[in-house]
Amino acid sequence: MSDLPFADQHVVVTGGGTGMGRAAALAFAGLGAASVIITGRREHRLAEVASLDPVIVPVRADVTTRDGADAVAAAVSARGGRLDVLVHNAGVYRMTPIDGFDIALAREMLETNVVGPVLLTTRLLPMMRAPGGSIVIVSSVAGHNPEPQASVYAASKAGLHSLTITWARELASRGIRVNAVAPSAIRTEVFATNGFSEADVDTLFEKFASINPLGRTGTVDDVTPWITKLAEPASSWVTGQIISIDGGADLTSASDSLFLQWDDSSWGEDSGSWQEKAEA
Secondary structure: OOOOOOOOEEEEOOOOOOOOHHHHHHHHOOEEOEEEEEEOOHHHHHHHHOOOOOOEEEOOOOOHHHHHHHHHHHHOOOOOEEOOEEOOOOOOOOOOHHHHHHHHHHHHHHHHHHHHHHHHHHHHHHHOOOOOOOOEEEHHHHHHOOOOOOHHHHHHHHHHHHHHHHHHHHHHHHHOOOEEEOOOOOOOOOOOOOOOOHHHHHHHHHHHHHHOOOOOOOHHHHHHHHHHHHHHHHOOOOOOEEEEOOOOOHHHHHHHHHHOOOOHHOOOOOOOOOHHHOOO
């Protein structure tokens, strides 16, 4: 019998082609999972991750749609029909300043960040091991802190916080646990997606580090161990928890917020405004 915590277990990680999803998928595989199904919209990214470990199974799917949820369910069914761990990592970040509100960006975030997890959980719940199943949601400190210039993103993450505690209570009688991680200032592709150059991101993260109590920003390797820890059987009495992974950022006052200090001049003459970058 294996001593690895996820031996013989089957895992789904949404948004598994990049960033935290990629790191989490590789971590579950390394900790003994029998299969790790990763989802995403970019087939080549999924294939790259799957090439790194034979237990990783790529499924190109848009999990905000019923067809996408069905595709993931079919992959679970093909591997015995039992799901032990579901990680909701897929998400998007778009800046939506209130004086330049873009309804299309808002709908994209709410569909991806909130509706997607609800739809996929509903579809996969009959397959979840009960008792013993675990759901881990990748949220953000934006779910419980102000996020000027990105209020809809913050609202979507607050929604994930609510889903975490509500599902934890609703599914407790089945022995299914639900927890979340809430990272801050993790450098991933999301910034390039919003039109920021590498130089812009360097500047932004220098500012993040300067106001962080521990004096640095985070990496995916700071977050992944908490995802696996919350999911593993040793955490069987932990549910309804939202773990901030932020270098102590929650300890600072609202006046310390980078976003409340921000103005367009911080980018320099040629860098443009937040909204221009979001629309780039």
